Amino acid sequence: MDLILETRGLKKHFGALAAVDGIDLKVAKGELRCIIGPNGAGKTTLFNLITGHLKASAGKVFLKGQDITGMPVHEIAGKGIGRKFQIPSIFDDLTVSENMLAAMIRRTATDTNPLKAMFGRISSEQEETARKMLGSVGLTEKANLMAKHLSHGEKQWLEIIMSVSGEPDLILLDEPTAGMTMQEADTTANLLESLAQRTTVIVIEHDIRFVKKIAKLITVLDRGRVLAEGSVSEIENMESVVDAYLGRGR
Numbered sequence: 001m002d003l004i005l006e007t008r009g010l011k012k013h014f015g016a017l018a019a020v021d022g023i024d025l026k027v028a029k030g031e032l033r034c035i036i037g038p039n040g041a042g043k044t045t046l047f048n049l050i051t052g053h054l055k056a057s058a059g060k061v062f063l064k065g066q067d068i069t070g071m072p073v074h075e076i077a078g079k080g081i082g083r084k085f086q087i088p089s090i091f092d093d094l095t096v097s098e099n100m101l102a103a104m105i106r107r108t109a110t111d112t113n114p115l116k117a118m119f120g121r122i123s124s125e126q127e128e129t130a131r132k133m134l135g136s137v138g139l140t141e142k143a144n145l146m147a148k149h150l151s152h153g154e155k156q157w158l159e160i161i162m163s164v165s166g167e168p169d170l171i172l173l174d175e176p177t178a179g180m181t182m183q184e185a186d187t188t189a190n191l192l193e194s195l196a197q198r199t200t201v202i203v204i205e206h207d208i209r210f211v212k213k214i215a216k217l218i219t220v221l222d223r224g225r226v227l228a229e230g231s232v233s234e235i236e237n238m239e240s241v242v243d244a245y246l247g248r249g250r
Helices: 043-051 073-079 097-105 114-118 124-136 152-163 180-195 208-214 232-236 239-246
Strands: 001-015 016-029 032-036 058-063 083-086 170-173 200-204 217-223 226-228
Touching: 001 043, 001 200, 016 043, 016 058, 016 180, 016 200, 016 226, 016 232, 032 043, 032 097, 032 208, 043 073, 043 083, 043 170, 043 200, 073 083, 083 152, 097 124, 097 152, 152 170, 152 180, 170 232, 180 200, 180 208, 217 239, 232 239
Parallel strands: 032 200, 032 217, 083 170, 170 200
Antiparallel strands: 001 016, 001 058, 217 226
């Protein structure tokens, strides 16, 4: 197995609470993996540990075999991890196109102001790439619209393609369909399946219908630990998963 991501004995304690309690996770290059679990299972905390937003209490994180445990957030991003948070974090007062271009040059920019970072740095190749990516989510006609005027689903799509604009080896998406209509969620599923053709994707998601549509492999977390792992059909038939997450009382 050609691993892109591995965690070994990963733990995060908040006082007496073990939010992540010894997670061993292996994700192969090119996977589209879904992580599910009840509220408080440790899903977002796991993402925060992988990306350096939280420091691990114990354990290790490896990206392409390199130990990235404890590295600063920007260094981990530079190693090849992109992330989209649950709440869209785009630049409302930039146009849709400017958001894309800002994301594309963010890795190499030395100025934290996105407008200053863009000034004089945009190549024709970058502009063409931005146009193609906006077209992939139906935002071409809204390229010159201020991002704050997009619908919720459109903001989610914009941030997803912004997250992959730097061509990361791994993209982490935290509930990308939150607040979406069923039709928007189906469009998002198609987008993620397309992205998985060129990068590894890990998705935290509560919408089981959406998970069934996209997941090749599912990891189930419960109380900070890996409860189960398998295909959709395997997970659906595990009594422990049904008890913890899929409908029955615990």
